[in-house]
Amino acid sequence: MEVTELTWKNPRAIAKALTIVENNDEQVTSLMDQVYPKTGTSHIIGITGAPGAGKSSLVSSLIKQFRGRDLKVGIIAVDPSSPFSGGAILGDRVRMQDHSLDKGVYIRSMASRGSLGGVSVSTREAVAILDASGFDIIIIETVGVGQSEVEVIQIADTVSVVLTPNSGDSIQTMKAGIMEVGDIFVINKLDLPGADKILREIESMLDFHYHDDTERPEIVSTSAVSGQGINELANVFIDHKNLLKDTGRWEELRNERAQKQVLELIRQDLGRKLELLMERHQGEDSIMEQVKTQQISPHRAAIKLVNEVMGG
Structure with a gap:
């Protein structure tokens, strides 16, 4: 296929390119030779956290925020592989169906294919395709498989760890080493009892890990249902992108990921x-x-x- 066809206005061409990389088709190398020079402008956001944390609902709310700012958004929802077909379970598409008619939003569910980190080899190529297609923001929502999910940091510019009150995932996540992964911590479902408790736990852990306020991750409390905190979270993502560019970390991350x-x-x-x-x-x-x-x-x-x- 011709990469000139790859644009956010042409979802058919994007779907065809993504199918090539998912199937590890013989055209992959030729396709990526054309795609790679056109990459490097999208802000890649990783959304990670334990199952049931409300990641998909949170992503859906973020899409509305970013689209309200006229930003084009690509979503890669990494689903557990079907044990029979190896395909992706399309739950995320169902939850995000409100955006299906918006031409500025492209959503693709991809199978993790047993990858321990929740991200398969083809996810990198998928990100590159959406980047080359002109999406301003690419969100990778991972399966939430625990400790090994820290691999998402190898793909994203900004990693957000989603936690919820009274679910026990705060202690689990801290033990898993995700405290060192997150650039932004989101306490979702803030209307549930225990939101203040988990906020104090995270602040305490960050006090222990970070002594420089310029590197300290942000904490944002949200409710994907009511929309509370979503605007603030979108602002924090954009602020982090600007910080990366101002410090030169933006280019460093791309060089590290290429290697x-x-x-x-x-x-x-x-x-x-x-x-x-x-x-x-x-x-x-x-x-x-x-x-x-x-x-x-x-x-x-x-x-x-x-x-x-x-x-x-």
Whole structure:
């Protein structure tokens, strides 16, 4: 496909490009060669937190806020993979259906495909496609799978951790190390009992972790149902983007992500080649047969296979 077709005004072209990356089609490399030079302008926001924290409702409310400011918004809702088809469960699309007729909003559910971090390899390419299509803001809403979800920081400019009162997720999240991940902490469902308690807990943890007020994450209390705090939260996201640009961190993040993506793609490619090689080494006198009969250790077998792939 021609990348000139990629624009927020052409959802069909976007859908076609996203399908190519989700299916890891042979056109991926050619597509990304054209897409990558057009990226770098979108503000990428990661919304993470435990299941039931109201992330999807919060995202829906944020869409209204950003659209009210004439900002075009792309949404990638990373869903748990179906154990049968590998496809995404479309719950997020149902919850965000109020925006389905808005041409300035594009929503795509993507399968996590078993990725521990809640974000699959293709999510990076999907972000690039929406970026190249001219969306001002791209929101990644992750599945909420706990500790390993911190991987979202490798994709987003601004990471928001969503917590709720009386759900026990405050302690769980702090233990999971997400305190170091969040740029913004959102106490959602503030009308529930215990909102003040969790606010004090987060403030206490931030006091312990951060001694420089310029780096200290913001805390915003919201109610996605009533809309309370949503305008303030949208302002905090925009302020964080401006801070990143003013400090030069905006470009640093893009350089860091590019290096991590190259490394990730190398691992993916080598992994496929090693799997094929292992399949060929299953017969008599093969490396894997030597491991099976304890003639060599798995460590030695791994070295031999890697050297064979690398031509060493």
